[in-house]
Amino acid sequence: MRAGGQHPWELSLSEQQQRDFERDGFVGPLPGFLSIDEVDALRRELDDVVSNRRSHPLYGRFSVRDWHLVSPLAMRLFTHPAIVRRLQQLAGEDLLLWRSKIFHRALGDGEMGWHQEWGWFNGEELGNDRPGLIPSSVGGDWWNLTVWVALEDLTPDNGPLRFIRGSQKTRFPIQRVPLVDSAFFRDPFLGDPDVATLVERARDNRLVLDVDTSRMFDGIDAHLLSRDALKTYVRNWLSSLQAAITLPFDAPAESVVTLTMKKGDFVIFTERTMHALLPNDTASTRIAIHCQVTTSDTLVYPGRLRGDFTDGSNLDISRHRCVLLSGRKLNRANACLHEEAGTLLAGLAPRAHGLLGERLLDRAEAPGLHCWENRLDARTVPFLGDSKMRGSVHIPGVTYVEMALAAAEAVLGRRPVSVEDVEYHHALVLQEDGARRLQLSLQREGEGAAVRVHSRPAEGAGAWQLHASLRLRPDALALPEPGSDAVRAGRRSAV
Template sequence: MTTQTSPSFSLSPGELEDFHRNGFTGPFTLYEPEEMKQIWRRKRIELMDRSAAVYQDELARSGATNIANYDRHLDDDFLADHIARPEIVQRVASILGPDVLCWRSEFFPKYPGDEGTDWHQADTFANASGTPQILWPGGSDFGGTITVWCAFTDAMIDTGCLQFIPGTHRSMNYDETKRMHYDPATTTTEKDGVRRGFFGYDYRELQIDPDWKPDESQARSMQMRAGQFIVFWSTLMHASHPHAGKTQQMRLGFAGRYVPTSVRIYPDTEQIEEYGGQVSLERYGAVLVSGEDTHGHNRIATETTRGHAFGSDAR
């Protein structure tokens, strides 16, 4: 009798060493390109229905800011399974340890002609409000989150793929307590013909040294086919190319963000304050995707707002 064993997707010792040195690993294939294309053809219509979304505030319903793209895994079955896929979770647990929460997800669309996203790092995610959204234990002032960025459409240089500066994840060049000022009319910056912005903010407002500039000569472009994903520290210097408009297909990334269960999420607050407004966290919950939560710091969601158990159909 042959006993079948589940495949292991944990990072190998070599992959883990590379990750700690560079701050990222991948890309890895999760869905075949045609499979991803078919999934997104269906999902882009279904996700227009926000009736079960956790954020029902006017700011989110308007769709005018990125908050409308937050945490759709909390109401959509496919995304609820996606964030818990073993191909993702086992790799993340290789880095963070066995007890892991997914605390946020976001869509990152880039349409033909859109500017690139400016260079940035994120540690406590206090960059917009000045109030930490995640806090690591032990009084640590440096932590960040593991981001798993999956290409739902092809992400090439011409369509605005990610860029990383390897090895920059160990120290912060930005002071998130300074707080950025939101202005939807914020102009883009241009260097060597590359247009960049940051969703109505100027990330340079947070620079510890106002004269510092990232060493773009070390940047690497992370091209991915639809259905591939990459894993990186949020404290890694990252950006994206502009969408050159050579194709009418938008570039779409879906990012899940992961932390150990020991991290406090949205500590001492009941709202997200970003993009010139607030949304309520009344219906929010983090998702336990691996191990157990013995800390009890955070509100945990066990199923979507539509009653689908997290990861129940993950393969």
């Protein structure tokens, strides 16, 4: 247990954090859950995408969008319970992951000014009006949430994220300007590409993000232009395109928040909240990734229904798919990878022993700590029905031992162990109309381990309660296999 009694694997927002979100329009930074090695691996993967302007397999051109549909690690990041359960607290059970985006800030990348997205995602920042989302009803509330994950430490100098508290309650006016003056424009001459590279990028739609530049040099021999003349030509061509910027406004200094974050940490916000990025004034590239999640009754890319497969970012989204994160797919017109929540995640991260549930990713700041989590009710495992007393299900003590043995095999390998120092602290009782969120933590101790089992109500943010603790030690005498008839027999007879 951490100081203050917080469970080492806290996957929910506290009541105060939920109030902060409602008031401010964002909540975070929240602690990361990927290991440092996994964060670094994802960073390298995404850096390669942007640095080499990789063609997206689904879109047939360079894009920083939707690499979660290509990268198993990015998919695992956004479908992890640490993200999904917090989103459920804010937006309900029925959730669709429909978009992600890489943020790559190199030396020389300036500030990305204040902007907000009211919820249509129609590409107005590029002068387009092709809605990405149509909610089931248009009221005064948001219907999309963003999860923004830092893939390296964010400092005040390398392009951190900024918010204006409470700005999600006001729609700020915008103005049409030339594309080169918009908050999202990135100078295509950064890095000083030669003429051949620049022309090739333009023809392959890799010159300016989300802009079709394939015909930029039609009728022009760019190799005959001086470098200054080429820059002028490219800038004038791009200036002919329109984009949107937020008009200047005054914000109280105390409402402006700059988030410094550790690698792997994340923040959740509604895109209606005014946000911006400071410039990267360091010599290193700063990389982050975010995803967009909407309620599953929202229609994603409505243009598809009338045969229009170009979105507001000028991408061909005919092969795009949503991911059902949790709950039900309420709008049947949406194209999803799988029709049932968790199907894809189960394929990427198989579940462990049935009692343990899902193994959570190890955390770098807690070496040797391994955790599992499961939602437990009378229907979860059939044998629990045999332990009913006056309508309630009492979990037998031997169940904790079996869970500990299964966890030990996953972490320590299949070897003989002895069970020592078993203590039962509080009975775990399941009421007929209630469910519990069960967590088992295994902390390595040399060749052995200490195991603790906690639970709390499945809904809400109730306190964690310790049910059992024990130690496992290497032993020449093997115990029964987890799930064996001997263990099952003992489990049924225990009171």
